[in-house]
Amino acid sequence: MRYSLGVVMDPIAHINFHKDTSLALLQAAQNSGFELFYFEPSDLYLDGGCAMGSGRSLKVFDDPARWFELGNPSECQLGRLDAMLMRVDPPFDNEYLYATYILESAEREGALVVNRPQSLRDCNEKIFATAFPQCCPPLIVSRDMARLRAFHAKHRDVIFKPLDGMGGSGVFHCKPDGANLGAILELLTDRGARQIMGQRYIPEIKDGDKRILVVDGEVVPYCLARIPEAGETRGNLAAGGRGEARPLSDRDRWIVQQVAPTLKERGLLFVGLDVIGDYLTEINVTSPTCVREIDAAYGTDIGALLMSAITDRLAQKG
Template identity: 35%
Template sequence: MKSAHLYICDHLSLLRPGVDTTLAMARSSRAAGYESYWCLISDLVWRNESLWVFARPFDGEHKVEPGTWLDANHVFKGVFVRTDPPVGREYLAALWLLDAAEQKGLSVWNRPSTLSWANEKTLILRYPDLIPPTRVTNRVDELRDMIETEGAIVLKPLDGNGGRGVFVATAEDRNLSALLETATEEGQRQVMAQKYLAKVREGDRRVLLVDGEALAVLNRVPAEDEHRANMHVGAAASLVSLDADDLRICSALTESFQTLGLRFVGLDIIDGYLTEINVTSPTGVEEVLAGGGPDLCAYLMDRL
């Protein structure tokens, strides 16, 4: 009988106690009676007919225990892919191996074949009716044109996470040329540009879904001197109720997510617009629980 869960994640030293969802999930695995293990994306090996993992025991804390090789399909009831972007060649290679193991019956959250192409910024382009005015380009003139049209834009690197490398650009910015050249690496790098939504000052809503069901919403309000609503740069998060826009957007996405095998997902919604879809390592479960919301990790364990 399969009696363990595996977390493929960044090194434990990079996970933040008290806020990191991966740590909370591992503790929930133990509480549900499962052995829990973690590994890096480089710890996967295909041997003849099976995926083998150099796995280390994981109790949801930071102590790194000695590892051992385990046959994934015979040991793990569930595998959670939790490595943060950016995506590189090693990450893609790991997903290819996980996809092969999934075809042999391994349960992987989220589906590896989908993760191999589902960029967290550009995935929203599949749902144009739900998103704000958006362009993806490496052309400075294209970005200037959008600024003229929209007044202010938000620039995002396609391979970033946690608000890193995100800028607000306006026509009045005296450093606009330098900012656009830096963001695009002088025309060599694609970026996403979205209309700046002023209501972000009232909050960027993180909606957490499991198997298409919206279970909790965190409203993240940027710090006074910040435009980014990411918690690690000082945004204040509070648990709020689902509103009509949340329900409308979630309803429009549920069938697509089920088809794509996206089982645990975080949506970012500002002023009724979908701005990002987090599929690699959604966060926020600790903040939801601290705010008196449901135990999402326990819910995840029940769905395996």
Template identity: 40%
Template sequence: MTATTPYRVAFQMDPMETVQIGGDTTFALALEAQERGATLFEYGPQHLIYDQGRVMAHARPMRVQAKVGDHVTFEPRRLINLADDVDVVWMRQDPPFDMAYITAAHLLERLKGTTLVANDPEWVRSCPEKIVPLDYAHLMPPTMIARDKSAIDAFRAQHGTVIIKPLYGNGGAGIFKITSTDSNYSSLLETFFAMSREPVMVQAFIPEVSAGDKRILIIDGELAGGFNRVPQKGETRSNMHVGGSAQPVDLTPTDIAIAEELGPMLRARGQILVGIDVIAGKLTEINLTSPTGVHELKRFTGVDAAALCWDAIERRLADG
């Protein structure tokens, strides 16, 4: 595999016409690629096809521009072979991390050796965002994954106030703060377990979350920078999907050390763009599926993470 000029990029994503360009990381990646001379395609995971050894997609050639309300134009959708017709595929559709997501990752994994897929789908599939941090338990707050209520009862008795969240959720959905005397606790677990056969994640509550949850971007294993996400008054969740506000922040030596410890693993696993979440020096998530924060990082620090991503991809293409 070698870099071509211009190269061809396919974005597997939610529809580009629906994004808010002022905060959408996929749009920033597409615009940067286009400015480097790339040809762009867009398709959704529902347009992905495996047929007799070929991985294909019904894709729309597109052009983007930084103009609100007129940010993308498309040519008619056509069938492309992702092994022959493009050099890079960005897997950027939003979770949920369900069987449809996992199936798409399995199909894109078959492009290995022909087309560079970012982030590497084999490891995206094998590193769920709340599971892979367990390899670094020493960096995390006290954490339990269980479906056994008696085990969760004991964890709660030990730690008092806890956070309970779905194991494969995203965007802050379904996250609950439960105090040691909360009468809704048993009912909440019953609701979780009635809706899904999955266990839940339970973590000791970190009171410092009121001061913010840091999103730190790691690009091809290297720390790019970070910013703070501060929850609304009276809210525990700091995700911007649920009203958290982005603010500049200085990374602490602990924040930097966490990023540096994770970096080599992420690079070895082909994870070009990763967002980690850190609260009061404790790692809570490693976001591989479609991490965000490129616009905020550039606004607060001047670091152009989209450009750094394409620098990293171009190096990988050149290395074959």
């Protein structure tokens, strides 16, 4: 049986062919026999209570000079698609939120949405990790500057970051001397108007911020360690980090065991865990990346694993 798959993503013409995970997933879907349809967030709408989209048929190619071909736009009832991938990058702003409501309508009307729209809303990528305190470093979420200062005074070496950033944006390392602590907290909290996170600094960041991918509760046995460039504390590739693929450690696998059952329960089929040293720091549910780098290093086909999980779910629906 041939299934249909819609993807909601940022403009496909502007992606990085060599690194983009969404493209890798779409190539795997096409290879698995899915008929592809392309939507940008602005293409989604509700007609009464019906989830709709102005979609275009999509073909993808393993060619850096020409990696996609789009058909003409046509109106599509989203619930009639077998599955949909939500692959829009953060920030998780109101427009992202509204898209999840439309996709939730599509889900009610019959489409399998990956990841589940309600869980995209419920599982803030910073705060969701705190549901597994046995895996996390000492941390605080607050907008109270006195409380945040006290956390720094206790742990002395602290990372402060916004709750809605990506790619290392807005991440500050506040060292034991407390230099610029007041300015950092004023900026991140907007003088006490916004909640932020503080985490005890993990010195193992020098060995890399590991991205571990979990597909339908099963872990990919390799990760991508994103190693900061000299003078940086952020390993994110978008912040200049260097990627190095590695096998998982025993501790990495233990962390996944703690988290994976909850991911399955919440309909989170494709998730990226961020682990520094022995600690879980974030759970990425919106648009996890690093597939291409791991596939290239170890010959895996992570996209095919996800498509197999989606196909299995669709077959169970009958």
